Amino acid sequence: MTQTSTKDHESQNAPSKPRRRRWLRVVFVLLILCLIFTASCGLYLRRAMKDGGYLEDWDSETDGQVLEDVKYGTESWQVMDVYIPKKFQASQMRGAVLFIHGGAWIGGSRMEQVGFAKRAAKDGYLTANMEYMLYRDDVKSEYSITRVLDDVDAAIAKLKEIGEELGCELDRVALSGHSAGGHISSLYAYSRGKEAPLEVAFIMARVAPIDFHADAWAPNLKAKSVAGLVSAMTGTEIDAAALENPDEKTEELINSVSPLSYVKPGVTPTLSAYGAKDSIVPAGHPRKIKEAFEKLEAKSVVDVHPADTETPVFDYIEFPTSNHMLARDPDCTMRLWGLFLSYSKRYLQKHEEHGDVLNE
Numbered sequence: 001m002t003q004t005s006t007k008d009h010e011s012q013n014a015p016s017k018p019r020r021r022r023w024l025r026v027v028f029v030l031l032i033l034c035l036i037f038t039a040s041c042g043l044y045l046r047r048a049m050k051d052g053g054y055l056e057d058w059d060s061e062t063d064g065q066v067l068e069d070v071k072y073g074t075e076s077w078q079v080m081d082v083y084i085p086k087k088f089q090a091s092q093m094r095g096a097v098l099f100i101h102g103g104a105w106i107g108g109s110r111m112e113q114v115g116f117a118k119r120a121a122k123d124g125y126l127t128a129n130m131e132y133m134l135y136r137d138d139v140k141s142e143y144s145i146t147r148v149l150d151d152v153d154a155a156i157a158k159l160k161e162i163g164e165e166l167g168c169e170l171d172r173v174a175l176s177g178h179s180a181g182g183h184i185s186s187l188y189a190y191s192r193g194k195e196a197p198l199e200v201a202f203i204m205a206r207v208a209p210i211d212f213h214a215d216a217w218a219p220n221l222k223a224k225s226v227a228g229l230v231s232a233m234t235g236t237e238i239d240a241a242a243l244e245n246p247d248e249k250t251e252e253l254i255n256s257v258s259p260l261s262y263v264k265p266g267v268t269p270t271l272s273a274y275g276a277k278d279s280i281v282p283a284g285h286p287r288k289i290k291e292a293f294e295k296l297e298a299k300s301v302v303d304v305h306p307a308d309t310e311t312p313v314f315d316y317i318e319f320p321t322s323n324h325m326l327a328r329d330p331d332c333t334m335r336l337w338g339l340f341l342s343y344s345k346r347y348l349q350k351h352e353e354h355g356d357v358l359n360e
Contacts, residue, residue, distance in 0.1 A: 052327030053337065056118040062086060063122055072130070072158035073151070080130035080155055081110060082162055083121035090168035095201050095348030096126040096159050100152070102179030102207075105232070106135045116176065119337070125344060126163055126170075130155045132184070135232050145187070145233035145257050152188045157197040173198040174348060176340075179281065179324065182208025183259065186270070190262035201347035202269040202313070204340050207281045207324055208289075211260040214244050216284035233257045263292040269301065269313035271343055273336050275322035290316055301342050306351070315339050 060066065064086040069079050097120045099113035110129040117129040132151040135143050156173055163170040173196070177185035182205035193200030210216070212230050214223040223240035231237045234253045242250045255261035270293070274286040298312035317336050319329040326333070 051330040051333060052322075052325055053119070053333045054112070054115040054327070056115040056122070058083075058118045058122075063118070064088065067162075070128075070158065070162075072155045075133070077131045077133055078151060078154065080128045080158070081114070081117070082159070083117055083127045083129075084166065085121045085124050085126070087124050088126060088166065088168075089124065090163075090166055092350055093124075093126065093168050093348060094170060094350050095172040095174060095198070095344075096128065096163060096170055097174045097176065097344070097348070098152070098155060098159060099127065099129045100132065100175065100177035100181035100184050101129075102177065102181045103134070105148075105180045105229070108134075108180070112178065113176075113181070120340075120344070123341060123344070125348060126159070126166070126168065128155065128159050128162075140232075143232065144235050145184075148184055149188050149192060152184065153192070153197060160198050170198055172201040172348065174202050174204070174344065175200055176204040176206075177208070178206040178326075179208070182206050183210070186210060186259035187257065187262070189268040189270075190259050193268045200268050202271065202343045204271040204273075204336070204343070206273045206326060206336075207275060207278060208259070208272070208285070209281055210285045210289045211258045212254050213246075213258070214240075216260075216288060217282060218284065220279060220282040230254055230257060260288055260292055263289070263296070265296060265312070267293075267296070267312055269343065269347065271301075271315045271317075271336070271339055273317045273319065273326060273332070275319045275324060275326050275328075277321060277323045277328075280324040286316070286318070301339065301346060306346055 058066070065084040067082040067084070070082050072078050072080055097117075099110070099117045099120075101108045101110050101112040103109070103112070110131050113129050117127045121127045130151070132155075133139065133143060133147050152175075159173065160170050175185040175189055177183070185203045186205050186208050188196075189200040189203045212226060214226055217226050223243050227238050227240050227243040230243065230253055234257060236253055238250055238253065243254070246254060270289075272286070272289055274281070293312060293314035296312040296314075298314035300315050301313050304311045304313055317332055317339070319326045319332045322328040322332070
């Protein structure tokens with residue numbers, strides 16, 4: 001029997017050069033596809049962030065000064081960034097803007113709202129972008145939504161102090177927040193806005209949870225989860241059954257954390273935005289806030305004369321193809337910001353006559 005040499009055996013088992021070249025070509029193509037996919041995802045994300053208004057350049061030489069990590073209290077989270085615009089006219093302003101980030105009350109950071117804060121500052125307004133107490137393991141026993149609202153109190157007081165240092169006598173503030181930040185902005189404005197260190201002149205609330213009854217969250221969030229949110233915010237434990245069939249005490253707890261329960265005559269002017277494709281804050285929230293303002297016969301800011309302080313002011317924009325981040329309808333982002341500037345001009349600037357801010 002003929003024996004095969006070791007050399008012949010190795011050559012028979014070694015991949016042929018054509019096979020090796022084909023394998024290398026496959027690896028190369030896959031690598032190129034991966035790079036293209038990664039780049040596309042990056043471009044898509046950047047485009048979405050831009051379309052949603054989250055990105056904004058800032059040049060200290062032309063845009064103004066940024067005061068970073070300004071302490072507004074003694075707790076580790078009580079910090080904010082303050083944007084002082086280059087074209088800030090202290091004698092023309094009576095109000096500033098405070099931005100509040102989202103993150104489901106347990107996370108997030110002020111960096112989420114930095115693009116909006118920069119944009120408002122570039123339009124001439126003193127702005128701040130705050131952190132606040134989050135529901136975390138190390139502070140769960142101390143946490144309540146009341147503590148969070150106290151943080152907003154302290155941040156507004158610090159913003160007022162900074163305004164005074166700049167020679168601006170502030171007597172009002174606008175609040176703006178996304179998601180949990182929208183909830184905090186709304187709850188603070190509606191329940192404390194008149195007695196705040198600076199009166200809340202208006203709010204811009206984006207995808208704000210507005211009510212903590214079970215039906216507002218259906219079908220996206222189960223009653224058990226909503227009950228958990230109410231329990232965390234109030235410090236009083238309730239279960240799903242109590243949330244779905246609340247007695248008088250539970251109803252008081254639910255209403256205490258629901259901005260909707262404070263929508264009454266004299267309510268703070270409100271600019272509201274929601275995404276039609278939002279899978280986190282469902283349609284019950286925009287429906288309820290619209291219905292509440294409709295009952296008050298509210299009108300758009302452009303339809304109410306500046307001298308009229310009795311008619312409730314409310315504007316609503318639905319982002320038809322956007323999810324929770326409101327990042328797929330750039331035309332709606334532009335409309336929202338246009339209305340924000342209309343509200344800001346009316347409520348944050350000084351005016352000798354009212355006619356110049358009507359029908360902006």
